Amino acid sequence: MASQPTTFDAETTRRNARVGMMAAAGALAMLGLGYAAVPLYQMFCQVTGFGGTTMKATEADAARAEAIATGKTISVRFDASTSAGMPWAFKPTKATQTVTIGQRDIATYTARNDGSQPITGAATFNVTPEQAGKYFNKIQCFCFTEQTLLPGQEITMPVLYYVDPAMLDDPNMAGVQQITLSYTFHRQREPQQLAALDSTN
Numbered sequence: 001m002a003s004q005p006t007t008f009d010a011e012t013t014r015r016n017a018r019v020g021m022m023a024a025a026g027a028l029a030m031l032g033l034g035y036a037a038v039p040l041y042q043m044f045c046q047v048t049g050f051g052g053t054t055m056k057a058t059e060a061d062a063a064r065a066e067a068i069a070t071g072k073t074i075s076v077r078f079d080a081s082t083s084a085g086m087p088w089a090f091k092p093t094k095a096t097q098t099v100t101i102g103q104r105d106i107a108t109y110t111a112r113n114d115g116s117q118p119i120t121g122a123a124t125f126n127v128t129p130e131q132a133g134k135y136f137n138k139i140q141c142f143c144f145t146e147q148t149l150l151p152g153q154e155i156t157m158p159v160l161y162y163v164d165p166a167m168l169d170d171p172n173m174a175g176v177q178q179i180t181l182s183y184t185f186h187r188q189r190e191p192q193q194l195a196a197l198d199s200t201n
Helices: 007-048 059-067 130-135 165-169 191-200
Strands: 073-082 088-092 096-100 105-113 119-128 136-141 147-149 154-163 178-189
Touching: 059 136, 059 154, 073 088, 073 105, 088 178, 096 105, 105 147, 105 178, 119 130, 130 136, 130 165, 147 154, 154 178
Parallel strands: 073 178
Antiparallel strands: 073 096, 088 105, 105 154, 119 147, 119 178, 136 154
16 A cells, blocks of 8 residues: 655645746746846936937927037037848948037938848947947937838938037046947848738738
């Protein structure tokens, strides 16, 4: 006749089950954090300017900055690139601008789809030197939305921006005479995905 499990064995089984459930819950939590890490990091960068991330501003913000502009200027350089496998010709219309700190200015980029199929792209961006990120404010930008180009199509895309006069009071910005704004276009959807979207419209 089989022996009955002891109280000690039953307690050990319950403890093992609890540990197993806690481990599973921990694994699920870590998985969730892994998915959330990128958008949370992007949000943190956009709020703080960390890593050269530019700031998003409103017209009211721009008006306040313009009201305290001192007339001092700074050079802004524009850079453009595409990720591997992105058959777009992408470049700034003008490589550099001298702008008045605190006043709105506009820069334009052009993009042309040299591929044989429609391509949707999105632009990532950053500013160098990194400490300038929190002072470079964009009011309107093509990087805020995806761009879809047909084969051979070329478009001109504006960036409306200003440089915050607060940079003049930041010792970390002392000696900075030029800010570089860089964009990289990445493919967002494959041609078959675009065709599927078109078929549902």
